[in-house]
Amino acid sequence: MTDSLNQQKPANIKEQLQACRSKEETFKALVTLSKTLTRLTAEEKTEDNKVKGCESAVWLIIEEKDGQRHFKADSDAKLMRGVLVAILSLVEGKTLAAIQKMDLKSELGKLNLSSYLTSSRTNGVLAILDKISAM
């Protein structure tokens, strides 16, 4: 279920995003990244799986196996799908304790994605981070 995310090594994603020198390059990198996300099925896009607070629709499914957390996600907006790939690459396969120790906001800042962390209602990245780190 997380093959596509595993194919995208976190280091590669970090390199791709950190290489962006302009807002336009980040836009294009996110569009490229968005194509690597395994989309959810219609059945998985339930109200329960929806992340509240995003103006674009975002669904996030968290499963736990052998203490490790695995994530699946989708959005109706392409750039948000790219952002989701970047976020999930940071947390996929880690334990909840390890995830909670991470400063996800600052990690995303290092990936040139700090402009996606504003409190603007047009994006709900903070709500996604909250859901990822929740018990």
Next chain:
Amino acid sequence: MAFDTSSLRHLFPILAQPAYDHPLIYLDNAATTQKPLSVLDAIQDYYRSYNANVHRGAHFLSDRATNRFEQARDTVASFINAPEKSHVIWTKGATEAINTVAFGLEHLIEKGDEILITSLEHHANLVPWQQLAFRTGARLRILPLTSNGEWEPEFSHYFTDRTRIFAATQISNAIGASTPLQTMLDHAKQQDAFTLVDGAQAVAHYPVDVQTLDCDFYVFSGHKMYGPTGIGVLYGKSHALEVLMPNQTGGEMVRHVSYQATEFNVLPYRLEAGTPHIEGVIGLATACDFLNAQDRIALLAWEQSLASHVYSRLHKEGGIDIYSPEKNTTLVSLSVPNIHTLDLNAYLDSQGVAVRAGSHCAHPLMAQLGVAGTLRASFACYNTMEEANRFCDVLLEAIDLLNDE
């Protein structure tokens, strides 16, 4: 003849800065306009030269501040052709003004009464009425658009002898369409309903005459008409303002207070509790002066020509759903099938083009249009034809980039 944008462009220094190494193109004017130097100077002058509380102090600075504050009320009254300056009540904005009326009329609304609004309303002219209906047992009715986006030819039957309040926007913030306001107001008046017009999207573009409109209440915000944020106006006819129960008390709104009772002040002070937004008031009056100094007819024609040009260019391209009228509007609201408006917005932003994407605080209208949101380019006096064309070029680039699946 085209409006001479170049003559006033330099009055808006904010527009001269780059955005991500591109020229900044500001097309989010329906959300808020930029402020001319005269407004910025007036606000600074207040704090530098005559900062004092108004109506309270008996000293040099307070006298100056109070005089300028009340002169501003004259300026705004004349800007909308209000017959008396006491008909102009300062509020935080159009939203607070509508809430002031919705709470202020509550004591006159009974179970079974009807409050009528149109389907073009944004949340600020919907939620206060919906909540008033919840509190009183009144019924909120919606005057709908047909599936073609037209008003039903026979909409008069929505106005009944139970209609106690009719509230309508002059121009929709989401799609730029106008309401047939005068006809609607005539129907409402035949039923002796209170009438409120939300002019937030109109005042920057159209000369407004509240006496010709003959509505009981007219509301607008300063920041959408080149003035500061946090200041707006509730205009009302005397009898309409007089029946409003103040929903905030304290400060200058009282005439005499004892522990047993309070006697409220006369209008306009009765509805203005607390220390007012003095620099906002000064700035708003200066924004009125700025607009009065323009050829308003030519200005409107220019803004409409920008919107109409964008409409026809994008309409010719095909594959773009445009929700705004083809003519007589100052904004273009659109969506592209299978591309999220936030994605289009992100690319436009990366190119320095500021627009608005989303529901425009009008969820029911979006539901009616069958979209989650739209992309809106809204024009103001300082926008140029080059900017309108650049918006179209960048939007088409965005569609190409995002349309690869």
